[in-house]
Amino acid sequence: MSFAEFLNNYMYYIGAFGLIxxxxxxxxxxxxxxxxxxxxxxxDTGIYLFLIAIGYVHEGTAPIFSKPGLxxxxxxxxxxxxxxxxxxxxxxxxxxxALTLAVKLYKHYGTLNLRKIKEQKW
Amino acid sequence: MRKLLGIxxxxxIAAGIALSLxxxxxxxxxxxxxxxxxxxxxxxxxxxxxxxxxxVSYRGFDTLGEITVLFTAAIGLGALLTxxxxxxxxxxxxxxxxxxxxxxxxxxxxxxxVGTYIFIHGHLTPGGGFQGGAIVASGFLLMxxxxxxxxxxxxxxxxxxxxxxxxFVGLGIAGLTMGEDFxxxxxxxxxxxxxxxxxIIPIIYIGIGLKVGSELAGIIDNLIEEST
Amino acid sequence: xxxxxxxxxxxxxxxFLVPLFGLISKKxxxxxxxxxxxxxxxxxxxxxxxxxxxxxxxNIGGFTPPFxxxxxxxxxxxxxxxxxxxxxxxxxxxxxxxxxxxxxxxYHILYLLLLxxxxxxxxxxxxxxLFVFFEILCISSYALVGYFGDKAGVESAIKYLIQGALGxxxxxxxxxxxxxxxxxxxxxxxASNIHSVEPISxxxxxxxxxxxxxxEAAIFPLNAWLPDAHSSAPSSISAILSGIAIExxxxxxxxxxxxxxxxxxxxxxxxxxxxxxLLTGELSAFNQExxxxxxxxxxxxxxxxxxxxxxxxxxxxxxxxxxxxxxHTLGKALLFLAVGYMIVHTGSMNISSFxxxxxxxxxTSFFFTIGALxxxxxxxxxxxxxxxxxxKAAIFKQEILYTVLIILVLTATVVEAAYFFKVIQAIxxxxxxxxxxxxxxxxxxxIPLFIFAGLILIVGIYPKLITNILESSAAELISRxxxxxxxxx
Numbered sequence: 001m002s003f004a005e006f007l008n009n010y011m012y013y014i015g016a017f018g019l020i021x022x023x024x025x026x027x028x029x030x031x032x033x034x035x036x037x038x039x040x041x042x043x044d045t046g047i048y049l050f051l052i053a054i055g056y057v058h059e060g061t062a063p064i065f066s067k068p069g070l071x072x073x074x075x076x077x078x079x080x081x082x083x084x085x086x087x088x089x090x091x092x093x094x095x096x097x098a099l100t101l102a103v104k105l106y107k108h109y110g111t112l113n114l115r116k117i118k119e120q121k122w
Numbered sequence: 123m124r125k126l127l128g129i130x131x132x133x134x135i136a137a138g139i140a141l142s143l144x145x146x147x148x149x150x151x152x153x154x155x156x157x158x159x160x161x162x163x164x165x166x167x168x169x170x171x172x173x174x175x176x177x178v179s180y181r182g183f184d185t186l187g188e189i190t191v192l193f194t195a196a197i198g199l200g201a202l203l204t205x206x207x208x209x210x211x212x213x214x215x216x217x218x219x220x221x222x223x224x225x226x227x228x229x230x231x232x233x234x235x236v237g238t239y240i241f242i243h244g245h246l247t248p249g250g251g252f253q254g255g256a257i258v259a260s261g262f263l264l265m266x267x268x269x270x271x272x273x274x275x276x277x278x279x280x281x282x283x284x285x286x287x288x289x290f291v292g293l294g295i296a297g298l299t300m301g302e303d304f305x306x307x308x309x310x311x312x313x314x315x316x317x318x319x320x321x322i323i324p325i326i327y328i329g330i331g332l333k334v335g336s337e338l339a340g341i342i343d344n345l346i347e348e349s350t
Numbered sequence: 351x352x353x354x355x356x357x358x359x360x361x362x363x364x365x366f367l368v369p370l371f372g373l374i375s376k377k378x379x380x381x382x383x384x385x386x387x388x389x390x391x392x393x394x395x396x397x398x399x400x401x402x403x404x405x406x407x408x409n410i411g412g413f414t415p416p417f418x419x420x421x422x423x424x425x426x427x428x429x430x431x432x433x434x435x436x437x438x439x440x441x442x443x444x445x446x447x448x449x450x451x452x453x454x455x456x457y458h459i460l461y462l463l464l465l466x467x468x469x470x471x472x473x474x475x476x477x478x479x480l481f482v483f484f485e486i487l488c489i490s491s492y493a494l495v496g497y498f499g500d501k502a503g504v505e506s507a508i509k510y511l512i513q514g515a516l517g518x519x520x521x522x523x524x525x526x527x528x529x530x531x532x533x534x535x536x537x538x539x540x541a542s543n544i545h546s547v548e549p550i551s552x553x554x555x556x557x558x559x560x561x562x563x564x565x566e567a568a569i570f571p572l573n574a575w576l577p578d579a580h581s582s583a584p585s586s587i588s589a590i591l592s593g594i595a596i597e598x599x600x601x602x603x604x605x606x607x608x609x610x611x612x613x614x615x616x617x618x619x620x621x622x623x624x625x626x627x628l629l630t631g632e633l634s635a636f637n638q639e640x641x642x643x644x645x646x647x648x649x650x651x652x653x654x655x656x657x658x659x660x661x662x663x664x665x666x667x668x669x670x671x672x673x674x675x676x677x678h679t680l681g682k683a684l685l686f687l688a689v690g691y692m693i694v695h696t697g698s699m700n701i702s703s704f705x706x707x708x709x710x711x712x713x714t715s716f717f718f719t720i721g722a723l724x725x726x727x728x729x730x731x732x733x734x735x736x737x738x739x740x741x742k743a744a745i746f747k748q749e750i751l752y753t754v755l756i757i758l759v760l761t762a763t764v765v766e767a768a769y770f771f772k773v774i775q776a777i778x779x780x781x782x783x784x785x786x787x788x789x790x791x792x793x794x795x796x797i798p799l800f801i802f803a804g805l806i807l808i809v810g811i812y813p814k815l816i817t818n819i820l821e822s823s824a825a826e827l828i829s830r831x832x833x834x835x836x837x838x839x
Binding site for chain 3: 141142146154156181183190195197199200204295302303305
């Protein structure tokens with residue numbers, strides 16, 4: 001298929017996985033703890049986008065029956081949206097805990113460089 | 123060197139995922155349960171917002187787990203940040219100007235109202251307990267940032283938080299004591315589209331909204347206390 | 351008939367209530383975990399005879415699966431729930447006197463939530479619900495590892511958190527790929543349709559989910575967090591982490607591989623990973639000076655042994671693996687609890703400072719010795735029938751590969767015996783013989799140690815007490831068609 005068609009079909013997946021891989025790359029290579037936490041957050045955002053993109057139906061609308069008599073066929077899938085709601089809250093909880101630990105780590109070590117925070121030896 | 127290894131690892135994972143994504147074409151949803159929920163959701167649960175009926179009624183157990191996760195994070199934060207106040211900092215904070223102070227005090231009840239509206243109408247319009255609770259907490263954040271020196275009362279926020287959680291668990295157990303399953307929708311479903319409809323769903327969402335709002339406000343309180 | 355959902359809901363409700371009681375008085379918080387876990391223990395004992403014949407299915411919300419979440423209380427689930435309640439109760443009694451911080455009620459809330467998450471993981475029948483309860487387990491353990499707030503604890507906690515959060519991300523991607531292909535989130539539903547797609551497109555979700563759950567289960571390349579986290583945490587939390595959290599992570603891996611995917615081709619890979627984990631764990635434990643780090647590496651080794659046993663994938667192998675799981679939980683919890691008070695006595699975690707401990711804390715050292723000998727696999731203790739069953743299962747297979755691997759397993763057992771005897775020698779046969787009365791373990795603390803040691807001895811002498819329970823649990827794992835048929839007729 002042509003390039004435009006390919007982009008049209010897979011744009012959301014490419015975008016979502018692009019964010020996931022950027023987040024993973026930051027997580028694996030950066031030295032500063034706050035950057036690593038930001039990378040974790042970017043990866044989580046990519047995952048949420050991927051989950052929502054799975055539920056899309058062509059020309060679909062939001063699954064809310066605001067007027068009586070709306071057709072249930074033309075609505076997108078509500079289940080991935082529910083999954084993402086739960087996953088966002090879990091992501092926020094992990095982020096809050098990570099930032100708290102970063103605050104305490106800075107108080108103890110005076111630096112946020114992960115290569116220097118290595119007091120536990122082999 | 124590390125970056126090269128990282129890129130190779132990511133390339134391998136990307137190739138694997140691309141292979142697997144061919145089975146999931148974009149725009150055609152292969153869902154079995156989603157279609158069932160869209161078709162029968164309004165009669166079975168009484169809510170017109172399908173996402174709400176999935177979150178609270180069909181997959182309500184996940185929502186119970188989710189508020190537990192948030193509760194765990196809030197308690198964990200409270201356990202780690204013991205709030206040692208450093209005395210020399212308290213005079214370095216400059217008070218905010220009159221416009222900011224008055225503006226924040228004016229916006230605070232507006233934000234409370236918007237947040238409460240969103241979580242009360244969760245079964246009719248997009249939104250719900252978590253979204254409304256987050257807006258309420260952002261109202262508290264505005265007060266912390268704009269008007270220094272005002273703090274939420276610890277006792278009141280703890281009582282509201284515990285009440286919110288107990289509403290959810292209590293409604294679930296009430297379903298059990300009536301001989302049905304846990305989280306059974308036992309209140310009358312009313313007419314779809316009205317405010318007082320959908321059985322226990324708006325009550326659960328009010329509980330969740332109160333819990334999330336006070337919990338996030340507590341987290342903000344802990345973090346700001348740690349830094350001053 | 352009692353509803354198994356109460357096993358999760360009652361501890362959850364009590365955990366929500368603790369801050370309210372904490373406003374009145376700070377001292378009431380520590381009794382809540384004991385109440386909740388006692389309730390769980392009695393309920394699992396009551397449900398046990400029923401589930402041995404047929405698993406109980408609970409639908410939440412009053413709808414029918416797969417349109418709702420369901421709990422499957424089978425023999426394996428209730429056995430693990432019983433183990434969690436038992437170990438949790440005994441460690442909670444230990445923690446009554448061990449934890450004396452200022453805000454100790456938060457410790458008890460987090461502890462109760464950890465065990466609730468673990469019970470939820472073993473009882474659920476829905477893939478996303480598994481993820482949510484697994485996250486409750488993980489997040490409470492991140493907060494508890496750093497609970498004391500000291501330098502080592504916070505560093506270990508942040509490293510554990512980042513690796514754990516990475517694993518959770520992978521699990522979510524795997525769940526997304528599964529939902530996109532099959533349209534449903536129920537384990538039995540996915541399991542019945544799993545062979546309708548080509549193997550290559552379910553290979554990626556399988557690997558992602560094994561990696562994600564494997565971070566918590568401490569399988570070979572993913573367990574870099576374990577030695578730091580288990581050695582810097584408070585000792586009661588080390589006991590729970592080594593005894594319950596990694597076993598529950600392993601249960602999640604096993605449930606995904608055996609029941610949902612039915613992947614027999616990946617067993618060979620898991621076999622090698624198990625032996626690799628075993629060898630790296632035991633060999634690294636040999637050089638350690640710090641006692642808790644040594645016990646943490648020993649946990650890695652034992653998990654490798656359990657993975658090896660479970661991947662043999664015949665009836666004996668899985669029964670042996672489950673038996674070893676129980677033996678490791680009881681033994682390792684006993685070891686960490688005993689070591690906790692020894693560290694309080696001497697103030698340091700080095701093995702060389704434990705010299706003469708046999709005279710200074712005679713009861714604690716005695717229980718430590720029982721735990722150590724059980725883990726090595728010596729006769730009257732529970733470690734012996736479990737290891738014997740695993741060796742028998744591998745020899746039954748009658749292939750050269752398994753014989754070679756069993757020789758490696760036995761070598762690792764010899765190494766394990768070597769480092770445990772080093773510690774026992776330091777405790778009993780070195781140092782001066784002074785009897786000191788200060789800082790001995792109080793009597794309240796000796797009770798859980800005594801019960802653990804008693805269980806190790808009793809089940810070791812009469813393994814027939816639990817072998818039929820283990821066999822029905824193993825049968826539940828092997829025959830996935832029975833699992834699917836009981837839900838979707």
